[in-house]
Structures are given as structure tokens and as C-alpha cells.
Amino acid sequence: MSLSLQADPLPLRDDEHGSIRIGNTRVLLELVIRAYQARLSAEQIAERFDTLDLADIHAVISYHLRHRSEVEDYMRRRQAEAEEIRKRI
Numbered sequence: 001m002s003l004s005l006q007a008d009p010l011p012l013r014d015d016e017h018g019s020i021r022i023g024n025t026r027v028l029l030e031l032v033i034r035a036y037q038a039r040l041s042a043e044q045i046a047e048r049f050d051t052l053d054l055a056d057i058h059a060v061i062s063y064h065l066r067h068r069s070e071v072e073d074y075m076r077r078r079q080a081e082a083e084e085i086r087k088r089i
């Protein structure tokens with residue numbers, strides 16, 4: 001028996017507001033990464049965000065580990081945007 005080796009597409013998408021969401025859900029990339037950074041396991045993250053597939057969570061964590069500086073830059077930009085909006089409000 002042989003394995004069919006293929007790369008699955010990354011379960012990330014840009015929404016109309018420039019946010020990165022996971023799969024076909026409304027869950028933001030930064031929410032999953034923050035939960036992972038808080039030492040939650042992929043299974044615990046799946047319990048917290050029950051619309052996410054466990055495989056997608058693992059893929060997102062893997063992407064973060066391979067592209068840490070890019071993901072963290074994105075998260076810093078999102079944080080700065082949120083702070084600017086709070087100031088305006």
C-alpha cells in the first residue's frame with residue numbers, strides 16, 4: 001500500500017476587512033495563535049472554537065511555526081489597528 005503524498009491547501013483566507021480567518025469560519029488567525037501561545041493544545045483550541053477542524057488548527061500552528069515573523073508582524077499590525085480604533089471611539 002502506498003501513500004498519496006500531496007500538499008493540502010492552507011486553511012487561511014483574507015476577508016473583506018483584511019482580517020485572516022481560518023477555513024470557512026469567522027475565527028481569526030490571531031485568536032488561535034494567542035491560544036497556542038497561552039499553551040493550549042490543538043485539542044483544547046478545538047474545544048474553545050468548535051467550528052474549527054482539528055486538522056486546520058494543526059495546519060495553522062504549523063504555518064505559524066514556519067512563518068513566525070510574518071505571522072507576528074501581522075498580529076502586531078492588527079493590534080495597532082485595534083488600538084487606533086479604540087482611541088477614536
